[in-house]
Amino acid sequence: MQILRYLVPFLGVALFGTASSAGTLDTIKEKGWLTCGVSQGLPGFSAPDSKGSWVGIDADFCRAVAAVALGSPDKVKFRPLSTKEAFTALQFGEIHILSRNVTWTQTRDSALGVNFAGILYYDGQGFMVRRKLGVKSARELDGAAVCVNSGSTTELNLSDYFRTHGMKYTPVVFEKSDEVLSAYRAGRCDVFSTDQSGLYAQRLKLPKAKDHLILPEIISKEPLGPAVRQGDDKWFNIVRWTLFALVGAEELGITKSNIEALTQKTSNPAIRRFVGTEGKAGANLGLDPEWAVRAIKAVGNYGELFEKHLGKDSRLKISRDLNRLWNKGGLHYAPPIR
Amino acid sequence: MSWARQNLFSGWGNTLTTVLIGFVLVWALVPFLDWAVFSADWVGSKRVDCNTGGACWVYVIQRFDQFMYGFYPEAERWRVDVGAVLLMIALMLFFLPRVTGRLALVFLLLALPVGWILLTGQGLGLPAVETRLWGGMMLTVVLTVAGLALAFPVAILLALGRRSSLPVVRISCTAFIELWRGVPLITVLFMASVMLPLFLPDGASVDKLLRALIGVSLFAGAYLAEVIRGGLQAIPRGQYEAAAALGLGYWKTMIYVILPQALRHVIPGLINTVIALFKDTTLVLIIGMFDFLGIIQASLNDQEWLGLAAEGYVFAALVYWSICFGLSRLSINVEQRSGVYRG
Numbered sequence: 001m002q003i004l005r006y007l008v009p010f011l012g013v014a015l016f017g018t019a020s021s022a023g024t025l026d027t028i029k030e031k032g033w034l035t036c037g038v039s040q041g042l043p044g045f046s047a048p049d050s051k052g053s054w055v056g057i058d059a060d061f062c063r064a065v066a067a068v069a070l071g072s073p074d075k076v077k078f079r080p081l082s083t084k085e086a087f088t089a090l091q092f093g094e095i096h097i098l099s100r101n102v103t104w105t106q107t108r109d110s111a112l113g114v115n116f117a118g119i120l121y122y123d124g125q126g127f128m129v130r131r132k133l134g135v136k137s138a139r140e141l142d143g144a145a146v147c148v149n150s151g152s153t154t155e156l157n158l159s160d161y162f163r164t165h166g167m168k169y170t171p172v173v174f175e176k177s178d179e180v181l182s183a184y185r186a187g188r189c190d191v192f193s194t195d196q197s198g199l200y201a202q203r204l205k206l207p208k209a210k211d212h213l214i215l216p217e218i219i220s221k222e223p224l225g226p227a228v229r230q231g232d233d234k235w236f237n238i239v240r241w242t243l244f245a246l247v248g249a250e251e252l253g254i255t256k257s258n259i260e261a262l263t264q265k266t267s268n269p270a271i272r273r274f275v276g277t278e279g280k281a282g283a284n285l286g287l288d289p290e291w292a293v294r295a296i297k298a299v300g301n302y303g304e305l306f307e308k309h310l311g312k313d314s315r316l317k318i319s320r321d322l323n324r325l326w327n328k329g330g331l332h333y334a335p336p337i338r
Numbered sequence: 339m340s341w342a343r344q345n346l347f348s349g350w351g352n353t354l355t356t357v358l359i360g361f362v363l364v365w366a367l368v369p370f371l372d373w374a375v376f377s378a379d380w381v382g383s384k385r386v387d388c389n390t391g392g393a394c395w396v397y398v399i400q401r402f403d404q405f406m407y408g409f410y411p412e413a414e415r416w417r418v419d420v421g422a423v424l425l426m427i428a429l430m431l432f433f434l435p436r437v438t439g440r441l442a443l444v445f446l447l448l449a450l451p452v453g454w455i456l457l458t459g460q461g462l463g464l465p466a467v468e469t470r471l472w473g474g475m476m477l478t479v480v481l482t483v484a485g486l487a488l489a490f491p492v493a494i495l496l497a498l499g500r501r502s503s504l505p506v507v508r509i510s511c512t513a514f515i516e517l518w519r520g521v522p523l524i525t526v527l528f529m530a531s532v533m534l535p536l537f538l539p540d541g542a543s544v545d546k547l548l549r550a551l552i553g554v555s556l557f558a559g560a561y562l563a564e565v566i567r568g569g570l571q572a573i574p575r576g577q578y579e580a581a582a583a584l585g586l587g588y589w590k591t592m593i594y595v596i597l598p599q600a601l602r603h604v605i606p607g608l609i610n611t612v613i614a615l616f617k618d619t620t621l622v623l624i625i626g627m628f629d630f631l632g633i634i635q636a637s638l639n640d641q642e643w644l645g646l647a648a649e650g651y652v653f654a655a656l657v658y659w660s661i662c663f664g665l666s667r668l669s670i671n672v673e674q675r676s677g678v679y680r681g
Contacts, residue, residue, distance in 0.1 A: 041639035205645035
């Protein structure tokens with residue numbers, strides 16, 4: 001199964017390469033919509049609400065791209081995809097963007113025939129403990145029993161981390177996340193370990209979320225970001241610069257609410273280039289000057305997007321940590337529009 | 339009282355067993371009923387309306403339409419309802435006395451394409467609804483019914499083919515059946531979704547639902563074929579000889595003499611396969627389609643309703659059980675009507 005999972009996309013590349021170069025932008029303009037591959041349900045990233053529309057930061061990123069490329073955030077068709085079919089669907093043009101909390105790895109970027117447009121969310125494996133244990137750091141976990149998913153990289157990261165720091169632990173392994181959680185809830189282990197964004201969601205499922213603490217340490221790198229098919233640089237640029245526009249807007253202090261006013265009157269040259277009153281950023285991408293304005297009007301800047309779906313304004317209450325801007329101690333950094 | 343004394347307390351061993359089982363039942367059922375019924379929240383529209391600590395049925399009630407119709411556009415949902423009514427009528431016709439099987443079959447054969455056209459909206463001037471928006475119970479039923487409708491003719495041909503005297507036909511039918519029976523449904527679906535596009539020209543894509551449907555029906559066809567073959571083997575030689583004496587050819591013998599008897603013998607087996615297929619369709623989750631269970635799982639990830647997995651799964655179990663139990667009661671009804679056990 002594992003072999004098949006990797007073989008299938010390779011086979012796809014081998015058979016067809018990246019021959020099709022009809023131009024994704026032209027294709028979607030002709031169709032009038034773009035297709036966005038999302039996860040089948042992950043709190044804060046993409047999940048259907050009661051009206052059936054997809055909510056989350058991954059879903060909104062696709063709306064931003066649609067606003068940039070097609071003029072309206074509504075021109076997106078969402079395709080929920082399982083992990084196994086996600087990359088195949090992208091390679092064969094069934095979807096135009098994969099925005100499905102996939103980790104950017106070297107194998108995927110090179111051999112699987114996809115290009116990652118950037119990083120939307122810096123994730124990594126973390127730990128959750130009961131507050132009453134009094135543990136404040138992962139370094140104090142020597143001898144702990146750790147609940148974890150089986151067969152995933154999570155298990156390997158865990159063993160690496162404890163070995164590196166000369167600590168002992170007892171793994172308590174389960175197949176499904178729900179089982180891991182119920183074991184943790186039943187007290188069969190002291191620690192619950194999975195990706196940090198997942199920990200925040202899992203914590204909400206516990207009866208008393210406040211009794212549990214998510215430790216600050218992150219022991220693995222899981223950069224999540226949107227991917228496109230290899231071989232269409234124009235489309236790749238559009239998706240990549242949509243992401244940069246969201247991050248750049250936060251740095252420039254451009255928000256959903258003030259962008260209209262800023263477009264009319266501002267003397268800041270960086271903002272003028274951003275909103276298209278100066279320079280030809282839009283033309284360079286094959287778009288009109290207002291491209292970035294539409295993205296911000298549709299979903300807000302990166303900070304707004306984050307707080308809405310994952311941070312303060314959501315129920316998840318994930319702290320921004322690594323996902324702050326570079327000048328505030330985080331990792332998000334957008335090259336200048338010039 | 340005397341019934342209880344005779345059946346439950348007829349000796350110290352039985353009395354002990356009764357008390358023990360009664361105790362376990364009370365121990366398990368009382369907290370469950372308390373959670374599910376007595377201290378559950380029924381009214382409201384938001385998460386905050388669930389505050390008693392019992393089950394939060396508000397979530398199921400709020401999401402009920404989505405569980406039934408998936409992402410089917412709200413304004414077009416009447417089409418699903420009409421389709422459901424057509425299906426109900428077709429089923430009823432089979433089980434009503436005084437309606438011949440042939441009339442019911444003709445109605446069903448007409449209802450199926452009409453239902454399909456109604457749901458897709460192609461050719462009727464209705465707004466088209468893409469299959470990617472189909473979901474929930476509606477998708478489960480479509481997969482089961484359409485899968486069976488395609489599988490049944492295939493199954494009959496395979497069953498006859500496997501008993502054919504022509505070696506080529508026999509061997510190829512046997513090979514087909516063994517191939518599809520030897521592969522798990524999840525693999526079939528995975529192949530239909532992931533491998534099939536590899537063999538199609540770039541850009542030419544077959545609808546994902548259709549791909550899954552073909553996979554499901556070939557899979558079900560192989561199983562049904564073996565059930566039907568069991569029925570065929572139960573028909574005594576005399577029936578064939580009598581048909582031959584009347585001058586009937588192969589197809590007429592099969593259609594008028596053999597199959598009606600054979601199928602009647604295997605109704606429990608057929609319904610068994612139907613129920614299994616109904617539950618197996620849940621596997622389409624692996625190819626990113628939201629059937630009834632899938633849509634419940636997806637909705638559990640809505641931030642508003644996080645942590646209500648128990649409610650979702652209990653509801654799913656209840657619905658699946660009711661439908662499967664209903665189907666098995668129907669099959670008993672058909673058996674009695676077709677007179678298999680009356681001898």
